[in-house]
Amino acid sequence: MDGLRRLWKRAERVLAKPAFAVSQMIGIHPPPGPGIGFWSWRYLDIVKTTRMVMSKRVKGYYARFPGLFPPGSEFPRIVLETTEGVVVDTSQFLGQKHFVLFTGAIT
Amino acid sequence: MEQLKEKYADRDVAFVAMYVREPHAGERGFRHYSDHESYAHKLGYAKELIEIKDLSIPVVVDGMDQTTHETLGNLPNMVYVVDKDGIVRHRDNWLLADDVDEMLAELVTRDDPSRPVHKTIDTSELSASI
DSSP, rough: HHHHHHHHHHHHHHHHHHHHHHHHHOOOOSSSTTTGGTTTGGSSOHHHHHHHHSSSSHHHHHGGGGGGTTTSOOOOOOEETOOOOOSGGGGGGTTOOOOHHHHHEEO | HHHHHHHTTTTSEEEEEEEEEOOOTTSSSTOOOOOOOOOHHHHHHHHHHHHHTTSSEEEEEEETTHHHHHHHOOOOOOOOEOTTTTEEEEEEOOOOOOHHHHHHHHHHHOOTTTTOOOOOGGGGGOOOOO
């Protein structure tokens, strides 16, 4: 049993990146990780999620993304408040720090 | 990302998370979550996210009109790495910590070649991205 599990883990590692690349090509964007990147289908509504990622609106976002602030371009100034009410102004990082900005949600 | 924050804690790197719309509200694993009805509702979910993920990274919340999120691409799990000059060095439509680690290692090593940093994060076995 342990041997099978190890074999599956190794297969996942080998297949994860190509599977992720293919999924991006066809317009579905599952998170990377276990299950060759398709672990999230266990808790998502497959029909609703497939319909969402295949919708023109969402495909439009992914199609537009490459044209938005590509590497080498200037990042726009962003000023937003944190959950604690502290103002984060990305211009405060200029000349001081590199920064990583990422989006996320609970679901 | 918390691992990355720890790794680069003594270097000039800041991390900011932006809480955005719930892409899978009401689905199988998230029955009790719904689309945001007000800014207070959205802020409540953002605080819940911090609790669930035990985040120390500051989480900013876009307005209900999603103006900032729209400007940056409107994707649920995207990432931008911006250098000290305000220039985008890396961005992806899906956050992969490995790639962010690689870019940050390159940037901070360039800042101080006497203290080189190497990519160490491997997310192939992680199941969550934030």
